[in-house]
Amino acid sequence: MAGGKLSPRQKMINLMYLVFLAMLAMQMDKKVLSSFGFMKEKIEDANLVASSNNSNALNSLKTKAGEQPEKFGELNKKAQEVNAASNQLFDYLESLKAKMSADIKEEDKANYESQKSPDVVDELLFNGDKLTPEGTKFVAEINTYNSTLKSILGDKASAELITNIDKRFNTNPDIAEDGGQKIEWIRSRYEGMPLITSIANVSQIQGDVKTTEAEIYSKLVGGQLESEVSMSNYNGIVALDKNAFYPGEKVTGSVVLGRYDATLKPTRVEFNGNKDYKNFKDGSVVVDMPAGAVGDKKIKGTIYFTENGEEIPVPFESTYSVIPKPNEAVISADKMNVVYRGLDNPITISMPGVPGNKVTAKAAGLKRIKGDSYVMRPGSGNQVNIKVTGMLDGKPVTSSKPFRIKDIPPAVGMVRNQYGTVKMPKSSVAKIVVAAGLPDFLFDLKLNVSSFKIKVPGQVAIPVTGTRLNARAKKALQRARRNDVITIFDIKAAVSGSNYKLKKVLPVSIEVTN
Known part of the structure; x- marks a missing residue:
C-alpha cells in the first residue's frame, strides 16, 4: 500500500482496509475487556468458597483447642491472628474496589466493555509522579500483611510458606521490559490500565489472601498431626x-x-x-x-x-x-495319704495357678461340698485314685494322687472315760456304764455300744445287752472279793450316724478295791 502513484480506486480500497483493521482492533480490545470481567467473576466466586472453607477450618481448630488446649491452644492463637490480619487486608481491598467502581452505573456493572477508561484508577492512586494517599495506603497494606504473617508464624515456618507469602505480597519495583529503569510495582500494574483490569487485579490479590490463609491453617494443623504420628x-x-x-x-x-x-x-x-x-x-x-x-x-x-x-x-x-496367695508351704507326708472306710474324710483340692471354679476332681466316693472343700467316703478296696483336672488358658491340665483305704483302728472298752485297768469299789461297779472310744484317733467319733460280756472271777461270763449291768451280772458281782479283776470283753460298738461296725473293741478291766 506504500509507494507509487495510486489510482483513486486503489486509494479507496486502502482506506477501507485501514478502517477494517481499526474496527477489528477495537473489537479485539472489547473481547479482552470482557475476558478480564469474566475472570473477575470467577475469582470472586472462588473467594466466596475459600472464605467458607477457611471459616470451617478455623472453627474446627478452635474446637480442638477447647478439647485439647495443651496441643492446639497455641496453634489456634496463631490461626486467629492470621485470620484477623487476612480479614483486614481483604476488607481494605474490597473498599478499594468499591472506590474504583463508584461511578459505574448499575446497568453497566456487567458491561465490562464499557469499563475501559483508566482515568478513575489513575486519579485514585496517582498524583503525577507521586502516589496519592490511597495509593500509598494500598502498597502499605500489602507490605504490612507480608510482615505480619511472617511475625505470627515465627522462625519455625516452612520455607515453602514464606516463599509463597513473598511471591504473592511483594511490592518491590518491576524491571522495565527493555531491562532498563525500574518501575514502581503499583505503576506497572495499575497506571494507565483499563478500569476492569485494575478491579480484576485487586480481586486476584483477595484470592491470594484466601489461598495463603488456607495454606497457613493446613500447615499449622498438618505440622501438629505430623508431630503426633512421629515415631517418637x-x-x-x-x-x-x-x-x-x-x-x-x-x-x-x-x-x-x-x-x-x-x-x-x-x-x-x-x-x-x-x-x-x-x-x-x-x-x-x-x-x-x-x-x-x-x-x-x-x-x-x-x-x-x-x-x-x-x-x-x-x-x-x-x-x-x-489365684490363691501362696502363704503356706506345701508339705506332704507320702506315707500318710490315708482315707478311712465308713467315714466322711475331709479333703482340700486345689491346683496352683488355676482358680477354684476351674478345678474338678473325680474319685469313687468323692463329693464336692463348696469351693475347694470335698469329702470322701471310700468303699471297698485298699486304694483310691483322686483325679484332678484344671482348665488353664482353655486347655485341661490333669493330675492324680493315690490314697490308701484303711479301716477304723480297734476301739477300746471304757468305763468312767478310762481304759485298760480301772480301780473302783465293788459298790461302784454295779453302776458303771460301758462305753467304747478311739484314743488319739484323727476323727472325734462317737461310738455306740450295743452289748458286751462281763466275767467275775470264779463265775461264768454273763452277756449284757446295752451299756449297763443287768440283774444276772449284778448277782455275779456280789461274789467278787477285794483285789479281784473283773473283765468286760466282747464289746460290740458302731460309729454313731453310720452303719459301719467296728471290727474289734479291746476289753476293759476293773480291779475291786474293797
Whole structure:
C-alpha cells in the first residue's frame, strides 16, 4: 500500500482496509475487556468458597483447642491472628474496589466493555509522579500483611510458606521490559490500565489472601498431626496371650505400637460398671482396684473423647485371673495319704495357678461340698485314685494322687472315760456304764455300744445287752472279793450316724478295791 502513484480506486480500497483493521482492533480490545470481567467473576466466586472453607477450618481448630488446649491452644492463637490480619487486608481491598467502581452505573456493572477508561484508577492512586494517599495506603497494606504473617508464624515456618507469602505480597519495583529503569510495582500494574483490569487485579490479590490463609491453617494443623504420628510418640506394648506360663511352655503374644499422648484427656470414663470413673492421668486411665475373689475377672469399659464437638466412644476389654496367695508351704507326708472306710474324710483340692471354679476332681466316693472343700467316703478296696483336672488358658491340665483305704483302728472298752485297768469299789461297779472310744484317733467319733460280756472271777461270763449291768451280772458281782479283776470283753460298738461296725473293741478291766 506504500509507494507509487495510486489510482483513486486503489486509494479507496486502502482506506477501507485501514478502517477494517481499526474496527477489528477495537473489537479485539472489547473481547479482552470482557475476558478480564469474566475472570473477575470467577475469582470472586472462588473467594466466596475459600472464605467458607477457611471459616470451617478455623472453627474446627478452635474446637480442638477447647478439647485439647495443651496441643492446639497455641496453634489456634496463631490461626486467629492470621485470620484477623487476612480479614483486614481483604476488607481494605474490597473498599478499594468499591472506590474504583463508584461511578459505574448499575446497568453497566456487567458491561465490562464499557469499563475501559483508566482515568478513575489513575486519579485514585496517582498524583503525577507521586502516589496519592490511597495509593500509598494500598502498597502499605500489602507490605504490612507480608510482615505480619511472617511475625505470627515465627522462625519455625516452612520455607515453602514464606516463599509463597513473598511471591504473592511483594511490592518491590518491576524491571522495565527493555531491562532498563525500574518501575514502581503499583505503576506497572495499575497506571494507565483499563478500569476492569485494575478491579480484576485487586480481586486476584483477595484470592491470594484466601489461598495463603488456607495454606497457613493446613500447615499449622498438618505440622501438629505430623508431630503426633512421629515415631517418637509411640511406645512398644507387649501383649502376651496370657499372664502366666509354666515351665516348658512357649511364651506367646505380640509386640504392637501404641501412641502415647499426655494431652489427650477423656471427657469421661466408664470402668467395670462405674459410670463416672475419675482415675485418669496424662491421657491414660489408671487401673487401681481390689483384685477380688479367686477366679477369672474382666476389665471392661469405655473411654469417651470429644472430637469436633461430638462424643466418641472407645471401648476396651481385658481379662485377668486371681489365684490363691501362696502363704503356706506345701508339705506332704507320702506315707500318710490315708482315707478311712465308713467315714466322711475331709479333703482340700486345689491346683496352683488355676482358680477354684476351674478345678474338678473325680474319685469313687468323692463329693464336692463348696469351693475347694470335698469329702470322701471310700468303699471297698485298699486304694483310691483322686483325679484332678484344671482348665488353664482353655486347655485341661490333669493330675492324680493315690490314697490308701484303711479301716477304723480297734476301739477300746471304757468305763468312767478310762481304759485298760480301772480301780473302783465293788459298790461302784454295779453302776458303771460301758462305753467304747478311739484314743488319739484323727476323727472325734462317737461310738455306740450295743452289748458286751462281763466275767467275775470264779463265775461264768454273763452277756449284757446295752451299756449297763443287768440283774444276772449284778448277782455275779456280789461274789467278787477285794483285789479281784473283773473283765468286760466282747464289746460290740458302731460309729454313731453310720452303719459301719467296728471290727474289734479291746476289753476293759476293773480291779475291786474293797
